[in-house]
Amino acid sequence: MTPILSLSAAELERWLEGHGEPAYRRKQVWAWLARGEMDFDGMRDLPRALREALAKEFRASSLRSIATSQADRGLTSKTLFELDGGHSVEAVVMRYPDRSTLCISSQAGCPIGCPFCATGKFPFGRNLKAHEIVEQAADAVRVLAAEGRRLSHVVFMGMGEPMANYHAVVESVRRLSDPELLGISPRRIVVSTSGLIPRITQLGEEKIPVTLAISLHAARDELRDVLVPINRKYPVQDLVDAAQTYAEGTGRRVSYEWVMLAGVNDTERDAKELGSLLKHRLAHVNLIPFNPVEDTPYHAPDRASIRSFKERVEAQGLNVTVRDTRGREADAACGQLHERVMRTRVPVS
Numbered sequence: 001m002t003p004i005l006s007l008s009a010a011e012l013e014r015w016l017e018g019h020g021e022p023a024y025r026r027k028q029v030w031a032w033l034a035r036g037e038m039d040f041d042g043m044r045d046l047p048r049a050l051r052e053a054l055a056k057e058f059r060a061s062s063l064r065s066i067a068t069s070q071a072d073r074g075l076t077s078k079t080l081f082e083l084d085g086g087h088s089v090e091a092v093v094m095r096y097p098d099r100s101t102l103c104i105s106s107q108a109g110c111p112i113g114c115p116f117c118a119t120g121k122f123p124f125g126r127n128l129k130a131h132e133i134v135e136q137a138a139d140a141v142r143v144l145a146a147e148g149r150r151l152s153h154v155v156f157m158g159m160g161e162p163m164a165n166y167h168a169v170v171e172s173v174r175r176l177s178d179p180e181l182l183g184i185s186p187r188r189i190v191v192s193t194s195g196l197i198p199r200i201t202q203l204g205e206e207k208i209p210v211t212l213a214i215s216l217h218a219a220r221d222e223l224r225d226v227l228v229p230i231n232r233k234y235p236v237q238d239l240v241d242a243a244q245t246y247a248e249g250t251g252r253r254v255s256y257e258w259v260m261l262a263g264v265n266d267t268e269r270d271a272k273e274l275g276s277l278l279k280h281r282l283a284h285v286n287l288i289p290f291n292p293v294e295d296t297p298y299h300a301p302d303r304a305s306i307r308s309f310k311e312r313v314e315a316q317g318l319n320v321t322v323r324d325t326r327g328r329e330a331d332a333a334c335g336q337l338h339e340r341v342m343r344t345r346v347p348v349s
C-alpha cells in the first residue's frame with residue numbers, strides 16, 4: 001500500500017476528487033497526521049466511507065518500529081525503524097523543559113566514512129525518500145502527543161549525510177515546516193553536513209532559513225582529511241567560506257560541531273587553529289565529548305582538557321558550548337547510536 005505522505009498535496013487532492021470528495025479533505029487528513037493519528041479510522045471528522053477508502057489504499061506510515069531504547073530516565077528515547085526494502089534507521093527524541101527535539105536520519109548508512117563514527121563502519125544502504133524522513137517526525141509527534149508534549153525542533157544529525165540526499169532533505173524540510181502539516185519553523189530545524197560545498201550554496205538559494213551545522217572536527221586540512229574524508233575534495237577554508245556566505249544570506253549563525261577526540265583534536269594547537277579559522281565569522285562552536293565507538297582508536301578527553309580547550313577557543317572571541325550528556329546522545333545518532341540501540345535492543349511486540 002502507498003504511504004500517504006509520499007503523495008504531494010496536489011496528488012492527494014486529485015485522489016480525493018476521484019473518490020467524490022472535496023479537495024479540503026486533504027487538509028483534514030494532514031491535520032490528523034500532524035496530530036500523530038496513525039489510524040485512518042481515528043480521523044473522526046472524515047466520512048466513514050472515506051476513512052475506509054483511505055485505509056484500503058494507503059498506509060499512514062511506511063516505517064516499522066523494530067526496537068526502542070531509553071536513556072536519561074526516559075527523557076531520551078530512540079526508535080529503530082525498518083524501511084521498505086529492509087534497511088533500518090533510527091530517530092531520537094529528546095525532551096527538555098522548554099522544548100522537544102527530534103534527531104532524524106536522512107540515509108540508511110553514510111557514504112562519507114568518518115573513522116570515528118559507527119555509521120561509517122557498516123555499508124551504505126540507501127537514501128531515504130522525503131516521506132520516510134517526514135514519517136520519523138510524524139512518529140515523534142505521536143509519541144510526544146501521548147505525553148502532552150509537542151515536537152518543536154528537528155535536527156538532521158542522525159544517520160547519513162543530509163546534503164548527499166539533498167532533494168529529499170529539502171523536500172522533507174518543506175513538509176516539516178508546512179503549516180498545514182507539521183508546522184515546525186525552519187528556524188527550529190538544523191541541517192548538518194560534513195561539508196558538501198555545492199549543496200551548502202544551493203541550500204542558501206532555497207530561501208528556507210534552516211540553521212546550518214558543519215561537522216568540522218578539525219581546522220587544518222591535514223587532520224580533517226583523515227577525520228572527515230570529504231575534506232580531500234572540499235578543503236576546510238573553502239567550506240568555512242561557503243558556510244559564511246550561507247550565514248550572511250540567511251541571517252542564521254552557523255553551528256560548528258567538534259567531536260572531541262583525546263590527543264587528536266583537543267590540543268592547544270587545535271584550539272588556536274579553530275579560533276583563527278572562525279574569527280569574525282557568524283559562528284557558534286559546539287564541543288561534543290566523544291562517545292566511544294568499538295573498534296576505533298579514539299577516546300574522549302577528560303573534563304579538564306575539555307574545559308581548557310573551551311577556554312582557549314573562547315579567549316579568541318568565539319561562542320562555545322559543550323554539549324551535555326543528552327547532547328552527546330543526540331550526536332551519537334550520527335552513527336554511534338544505531339550500534340548502541342542494536343546492542344541494547346528491546347524487541348517491540
Ligand code: SF4
Nearest residue numbers: 110113114117120335
Ligand atoms: S560522522 Fe556523520 S558524515 Fe561522518 S560517517 Fe558518520 S554519519 Fe556520515
